[in-house]
Amino acid sequence: MPASYQHETVIVVDVETTGMLPEKGDRVIEIGAIKMRGDQIIEHFERLIRPDFLVTREIEALTGITNSMLQDAPGSRQVMTDFIDFIGHYPFVAHNAAFDQKFIDAELSRYGKPRPTNFNCTLQLARRIYPDPLNYKLGTLVQYKKLKPALTFHRALADAEMTAQLWLAINNDIMQDYGFTFVPFDLLKKVSLTSKEQVAELLRKAAKDALHNQLDTTGNLFG
Numbered sequence: 747m748p749a750s751y752q753h754e755t756v757i758v759v760d761v762e763t764t765g766m767l768p769e770k771g772d773r774v775i776e777i778g779a780i781k782m783r784g785d786q787i788i789e790h791f792e793r794l795i796r797p798d799f800l801v802t803r804e805i806e807a808l809t810g811i812t813n814s815m816l817q818d819a820p821g822s823r824q825v826m827t828d829f830i831d832f833i834g835h836y837p838f839v840a841h842n843a844a845f846d847q848k849f850i851d852a853e854l855s856r857y858g859k860p861r862p863t864n865f866n867c868t869l870q871l872a873r874r875i876y877p878d879p880l881n882y883k884l885g886t887l888v889q890y891k892k893l894k895p896a897l898t899f900h901r902a903l904a905d906a907e908m909t910a911q912l913w914l915a916i917n918n919d920i921m922q923d924y925g926f927t928f929v930p931f932d933l934l935k936k937v938s939l940t941s942k943e944q945v946a947e948l949l950r951k952a953a954k955d956a957l958h959n960q961l962d963t964t965g966n967l968f969g
Contacts, residue, residue, distance in 0.1 A: 758780045773797040781832070790903065797816065843870075864935075875919060
């Protein structure tokens with residue numbers, strides 16, 4: 747496989763929010779993202795976002811993000827505009843990606859920005875690749891794979907950095923177990939959407955095909 751295909755770029759992202767339900771008015775209060783090319787981090791993005799209402803004491807305690815920190819933070823429109831510039835057309839990786847995606851969608855929809863559709867989820871991948879962790883929370887998987895833990899959980903950039911480590915660990919484990927020299931984003935997305943019982947056969951077939959054919963690569967974030 748040409749070397750250029752081994753350097754796909756992805757955006758590893760995490761958001762901290764005022765609650766669980768954007769449809770009920772919960773908002774993003776911090777977004778952190780890492781732009782990765784292959785196994786190299788090439789750029790970081792980290793912003794607090796002023797929600798224009800007070801966050802609860804529970805959220806302050808969980809995240810360490812206080813109302814005083816948010817008081818002078820920029821608003822959502824400014825931050826999400828900068829975020830769109832940062833991500834370009836690259837696809838996303840997140841842990842429990844459905845959560846991050848629905849909040850990012852909600853913020854971007856406020857300003858008529860295109861909503862990213864090409865997400866991959868390290869939680870879903872880990873469920874299909876690793877049979878025996880105690881659970882599939884990010885912190886548990888970081889410990890399970892003996893990765894470097896963040897000093898602070900539930901801050902967006904720190905969680906994105908741990909998700910990036912987990913993403914690379916999953917890539918490396920699949921390469922070692924199935925004989926790939928490179929595992930494309932689109933194949934990993936198929937893995938995350940395949941039943942656990944069928945994943946091994948999918949990867950064995952893909953590895954065999956990769957010996958003779960060019961595998962699909964990342965594609966576009968918005969389509």
